[in-house]
Amino acid sequence: MTVKVPAVRSNRVIVKAHTLRIEEERFGWKLILPSVIIIGSLIIYPIIYNMYLSLFDVKLQGANIYIGLQNYKNVLTDPSFWHAVLTTFIYVIGTTIGTTLIGLGVALVMVKNFPFRSLVRALILLPYIAPVISVVFSWQFFFDPVNGLFMHVTYDMLHLFEKRFSLIGSPQNAVIVAIIFNIWRSFPFSYLMILSRLQSIDNSGYEAAEIDGASSWQKFRYITFPELYFVIGSIVILRVIWNFNKFEDVYLLTDNVKVLSVYTYFKAFTGVMDQGQGAALALIQFLLLIGFILFYVKKVLKW
Amino acid sequence: MKKPTMFLVVLLLTLAVTVGVFATGKQEKKPASIEFWTTETQSSRVSTIQTLVDIFQGINPEIKISVVPVDENDMPKQVAASSAAGNLPAIAETGSENSIDFGSSGLLDMKEATKIINSIGKSAFYAGPLSMLESPNKGSYYALPYHGWIQGLWYRSDWFKNAGLNPPNTWESIEKAAKTFYKPDKNQYGILVGTKAENYAEQCFTQIAISNKARIFTSDGKLIFNSPAMKEAVQYYAKLAKYNPPGPQTWRARDYYIQQKMAMFFYSTYIMDDLALADVAASSLTAKNFKNLKGASFDSNLVTQTGFAPIITHKQPSSYGVIVALNIFKQKKAADTAAAEKFIKYMYTEDAYVTFLHMAPGGMNPVIKKIAASDKFMNDPKGIFKKYGKKKIQSIIAGLEDIKRFGIVGGKLIPQYGKIFSQKIIPQMIYKITQENADVDKSMSWAEGEMKKIVE
Incomplete structure (x- = not known):
């Protein structure tokens, strides 16, 4: 025998459930509203305003003039833009490979037990936690062509070079110094991430490999590396994002290395102060980065 | 009206009048x-x-x-x-x-x-x-x-005297002295001129260019930057820059002079206290930090061994x-x-x-x-x-009466020059030529193109 629920009561239950869902949704919206407002005003609005500005000849005094896609055309036909893109690629590839490999190497050493390991581990973090401006000044003193320690050792003492030169100041060498500086400053981050993963690898795999007579390389290749694959993958993508937009390290150390962020700064805030082109450049830089991330996530991280 | 109410009304009125009076008084001194x-x-x-x-x-x-x-x-x-x-x-x-x-x-x-x-x-x-x-x-x-x-060339008068050189106040005497004292193997340099894309480079260059009668504008505001006289000045400046300490340099390199590693440098009268006071110089770049390096000691007699050439003469005398x-x-x-x-x-x-x-x-x-x-x-x-x-x-203060600038031609002020200066077009050109080995003609055409954007 089936019990018939009166239609009115059933409707009431549906309506009540419906109302409850709506209220829950409203409550949910109320909860996330502060975040939506903050993200909207601090991230979405500047991006949209940047896109809007890129369509104008921006006048710092007076009204802006609408010029359509002219800023993009000017940027893409400017050889110095493509030079900046090339410099950025060299910088990003050099620093990403350098920080990851050195971070990996140091982590592999630091995972072993040895006296004063904790002290050494703490010291390795120093370049990463020191304020960038103080570190930059130290490097500038170090490489000063007349009084710097680098020239004193390599030229005065070891006679490695024919004459003194400014390693940081020279437009030809500056990008190499900027890469070395970033590797030195940022490798502790990669080291920390890799070390934390290394410490959680189960030792039984290594013991089994040892019984099978595996060499150190084989243990690294077939046990350690697969365990580290996604950590290294994440480090690479983070480093690419950070270094693609890196400004302060490069600009403070030397204004000779025109990576995209520095090039954009010079376009927008110095010389003829072309802020419309600056906005177009920022958007192009954003699109280049998004393109890389999509490719990387799909092909390398296989998410 | 009840008494308390009456009292309140009177109090409010009194307060209103008092505040009004004080407010009126404050209007004379608006915050x-x-x-x-x-x-x-x-x-x-x-x-x-x-x-x-x-x-x-x-x-x-x-x-x-x-x-x-x-x-x-x-x-x-x-x-x-x-x-x-x-x-x-x-x-x-x-x-x-x-x-x-x-x-x-x-x-x-x-x-x-x-x-x-x-x-x-x-x-x-x-x-x-x-x-x-x-x-x-x-x-x-x-x-x-x-x-x-005012600016001029500050130079080691004792070095000049020993080498039998004239004070650096003409193109010839400056170049000759810069060449004589340029001994990079001994970590000693002939001169300091600005080569970094900063205001200092324009300050040094202006004095040299004007001494060659090179101008950016005519007195009626016509742009004449890319002229033979300007090219000559640029080439001469680039030649002097070869006797600089290595790398792009700005005013900060005056410390090399204090450390006795440089024969002369363009600088304003701001240097006077650094030259005169040992304690001021000690706070400078390296005298303290690198005391074991050769030549880093400070010479308290530097003030008496330093000469000042505020005027450079070539086709005409020029002060800046x-x-x-x-x-x-x-x-x-x-x-x-x-x-x-x-x-x-x-x-x-x-x-x-x-x-x-x-x-x-x-x-x-x-x-x-x-x-x-x-x-x-x-x-x-x-x-x-x-x-x-x-x-x-x-005499230094009197020198202020006669300073020459690109922005003033024949006693007439050219307002557009202010923008050219602010946008560092000349320092950028100097950097391209001296540090990136860019062609002088191409760099001057670039600079004139940038100037035209402002003028037109």
Whole structure:
């Protein structure tokens, strides 16, 4: 025998459930509203305003003039833009490979037990936690062509070079110094991430490999590396994002290395102060980065 | 009406009248909060300026002044940004080129500046500095001249004497001396000229270019940058840059001179205290930090072994200097402009003015005749003026009367030059040529193209 629920009561239950869902949704919206407002005003609005500005000849005094896609055309036909893109690629590839490999190497050493390991581990973090401006000044003193320690050792003492030169100041060498500086400053981050993963690898795999007579390389290749694959993958993508937009390290150390962020700064805030082109450049830089991330996530991280 | 109610009404009326009376009284001294931007960014100078401001605020409690130090190279973009944001400071201390740039962009309250100049009295100022800030509409001023310096070549007179060389005051004598003293294998360099894309490079270059009669504009404002005379000056400058210390250089490299590693350098009279005082020099780049390195010791006799060549002659004599001005920006509130006026007048009073100038004896020279002649000014706390002597100081101040700039041709001021200076077109060109080995003709064409964008 089936019990018939009166239609009115059933409707009431549906309506009540419906109302409850709506209220829950409203409550949910109320909860996330502060975040939506903050993200909207601090991230979405500047991006949209940047896109809007890129369509104008921006006048710092007076009204802006609408010029359509002219800023993009000017940027893409400017050889110095493509030079900046090339410099950025060299910088990003050099620093990403350098920080990851050195971070990996140091982590592999630091995972072993040895006296004063904790002290050494703490010291390795120093370049990463020191304020960038103080570190930059130290490097500038170090490489000063007349009084710097680098020239004193390599030229005065070891006679490695024919004459003194400014390693940081020279437009030809500056990008190499900027890469070395970033590797030195940022490798502790990669080291920390890799070390934390290394410490959680189960030792039984290594013991089994040892019984099978595996060499150190084989243990690294077939046990350690697969365990580290996604950590290294994440480090690479983070480093690419950070270094693609890196400004302060490069600009403070030397204004000779025109990576995209520095090039954009010079376009927008110095010389003829072309802020419309600056906005177009920022958007192009954003699109280049998004393109890389999509490719990387799909092909390398296989998410 | 009940008694308590009556009492309350009477009390309220009394209060209203009293407040009204006080409010009316306060209208004479409207509260104002303004910003004073200064290019004196060194902490000791900022604290001196802050002391001057504190005293002013003590006398005028209704006015609040915030002191904001801004690097001179950043000033144009900071002003542009705050103008775009509708948030301009009331007063800014900048070089006269920047004043002309801001004034011709319509940012300055020129009426107010002219009014204060007239109230102080035009005849109280030295005529040269005042004329550098006079707009093409005669009698109207972009800003108020406040202090100034002149530039020249500071050189090791004892080295020159021993080598039998003439003082570096002609193209030939400068080049010959730079070549003679350039001994890079001994870590010694011939000269310092600016090669980094900063204002310093333009300051050095201007004096050389004008000595070759090379100009950027004709007196009627026509752009003539890419001329044979200018090319000759650029080539000569690039030649001198070969005797520089390695790498792109700016004024900071004057420390190499103090360390006795350089024979001569372009610099303003700001160097006088560094040369005269061992303690000032010790705080400099490396004398203290690298005392084990060769030649890093400080020679306290440097002041007597240093000569100054303020005039360079080639086709004509050329001197260079900068007048630093107090700019009054247009304000939304009349009370803020009134506060700026009051503060500026205070800054010209003898005590405040001399205190300000003594922050950099020799570098900051007065533009008011009475102050230049006063004993109070000559008696600087570090005793630097005494080391140089009154005659030398007076001759430096007199030099302010005759400084030559790209922006003034035949006594006529060309406002567009202010923008060319602010945008560092010439320093960028110099950097391309001396550091990137760019072709002189191509770099000059590039610079002229950039200038045309501004002029047209």
